[in-house]
Amino acid sequence: MTDSASPFSGRVAVVTGGGSGIGRAVATRYGAGGGTVVVCGRRREPLQETAEQIRAAGGRADAVVLDVRDADAVATAFATVRERHGRIDALVNNAAGNFVCPGEKLSPGGWRAVIDIVLNGTFHCTRAAADTMLGQGSGSVLSVIASYAWHGHPGTVHSAAAKAGVLAMTRTLAVEWADRGVRLNCIAPGPTETAGAGAALWAEPASRERVLASVPQARTAGTGEIAEAAAFLLDDRAAYITGEVLTVDGGQWLGKQVYGTPLAQVREAGDDRR
Numbered sequence: 001m002t003d004s005a006s007p008f009s010g011r012v013a014v015v016t017g018g019g020s021g022i023g024r025a026v027a028t029r030y031g032a033g034g035g036t037v038v039v040c041g042r043r044r045e046p047l048q049e050t051a052e053q054i055r056a057a058g059g060r061a062d063a064v065v066l067d068v069r070d071a072d073a074v075a076t077a078f079a080t081v082r083e084r085h086g087r088i089d090a091l092v093n094n095a096a097g098n099f100v101c102p103g104e105k106l107s108p109g110g111w112r113a114v115i116d117i118v119l120n121g122t123f124h125c126t127r128a129a130a131d132t133m134l135g136q137g138s139g140s141v142l143s144v145i146a147s148y149a150w151h152g153h154p155g156t157v158h159s160a161a162a163k164a165g166v167l168a169m170t171r172t173l174a175v176e177w178a179d180r181g182v183r184l185n186c187i188a189p190g191p192t193e194t195a196g197a198g199a200a201l202w203a204e205p206a207s208r209e210r211v212l213a214s215v216p217q218a219r220t221a222g223t224g225e226i227a228e229a230a231a232f233l234l235d236d237r238a239a240y241i242t243g244e245v246l247t248v249d250g251g252q253w254l255g256k257q258v259y260g261t262p263l264a265q266v267r268e269a270g271d272d273r274r
């Protein structure tokens with residue numbers, strides 16, 4: 001059993017997209033839990049900033065510039081992490097690209113841009129981490145998806161298809177690797193305050209209002225709330241959980257529609273009853 005204050009002590013995690021938003025929060029949480037964190041992404045500065053923040057708080061962190069779309073670069077980077085840190089206990093597939101575009105206007109290049117980062121990048125990293133994890137006989141892979149992986153969402157056909165692929169990959173490999181000590185799970189955040197999501201998905205005040213109105217709890221998530229749920233799935237408290245999705249969305253997807261009727265209308269219909 002692990003120490004509950006330092007559940008990640010002696011362990012090493014790789015967090016893709018760890019320079020910003022949810023990735024930074026998950027990396028920070030892992031570092032605070034006693035683990036060593038390696039954050040990856042394309043831009044060096046935000047990665048270094050994350051690593052410095054973790055170190056300043058007394059944790060251990062490293063930054064590696066990496067484009068997850070490049071399978072060879074991913075293999076090399078993960079081999080380097082193993083050489084430098086001796087092991088890889090956790091992989092958080094968090095890197096993503098997204099924008100809103102109607103399906104009929106999405107170019108092949110736009111489709112490819114998102115599929116390459118989210119679906120192909122997740123496979124490359126998972127495959128590379130598995131080389132070490134299967135050898136060790138232990139490891140935990142957590143992929144950040146979105147609930148539209150199963151219900152779809154207009155304007156995000158590329159991202160929804162990619163996240164659905166990641167979910168299918170997770171469930172498939174969870175079974176393949178279960179008896180070899182490697183668990184794979186997903187987390188599905190609801191709307192979460194990050195610069196990336198804000199700019200890509202709700203830059204206009206009207207779209208932000210629509211997003212907020214879609215959440216029964218009527219608020220966005222803080223990155224720390226997502227990181228806390230991620231930490232649970234990564235540590236030994238979740239040792240018997242594999243192939244699952246933990247949705248952290250303030251009820252958003254369940255509350256989306258009641259047989260096509262907005263919740264406000266359902267409440268109105270019940271106004272004359274005790």
Ligand SMILES: CCCCCCC/C=C/C(=O)SCCNC(=O)CCNC(=O)[C@H](O)C(C)(C)COP(=O)(O)OP(=O)(O)OC[C@H]1O[C@@H](n2cnc3c(N)ncnc32)[C@H](O)[C@@H]1OP(=O)(O)O
Nearest residue numbers: 096097098099100101107108109110113146196197200201
């Ligand atoms: C509606 C609410 C839904 C809420 C659900 C929230 C769930 C999920 C949230 C998230 O995923 S948040 C993460 C957001 N973060 C980011 O997106 C950060 C990283 N983003 C990027 O790197 C870029 O945005 C990128 C476009 C995904 C990739 O950048 P890259 O430099 O590789 O691509 P480009 O060369 O710029 O473009 C490639 C290709 O894509 C077309 N394209 C780009 N932007 C748009 C757009 N806004 N609309 C339509 N098409 C776009 C671009 O034209 C290129 O295609 P071709 O012209 O070559 O065919």
Ligand SMILES: NC(=O)C1=CN([C@@H]2O[C@H](COP(=O)(O)OP(=O)(O)OC[C@H]3O[C@@H](n4cnc5c(N)ncnc54)[C@H](OP(=O)(O)O)[C@@H]3O)[C@@H](O)[C@H]2O)C=CC1
Nearest residue numbers: 017020021022041042043067068095096191192194196197
């Ligand atoms: N925020 C939200 O509301 C929601 C977010 N999510 C998911 O959460 C995750 C994090 O999103 P969020 O923090 O909001 O967004 P951000 O835009 O802040 O994070 C995306 C990160 O991915 C990195 N990245 C993008 N492309 C690549 C690449 N090719 N190789 C390596 N790294 C890459 C970026 O760094 P760099 O540009 O330096 O490469 C960036 O750090 C994503 O998987 C997203 O789909 C899901 C549901 C809701």
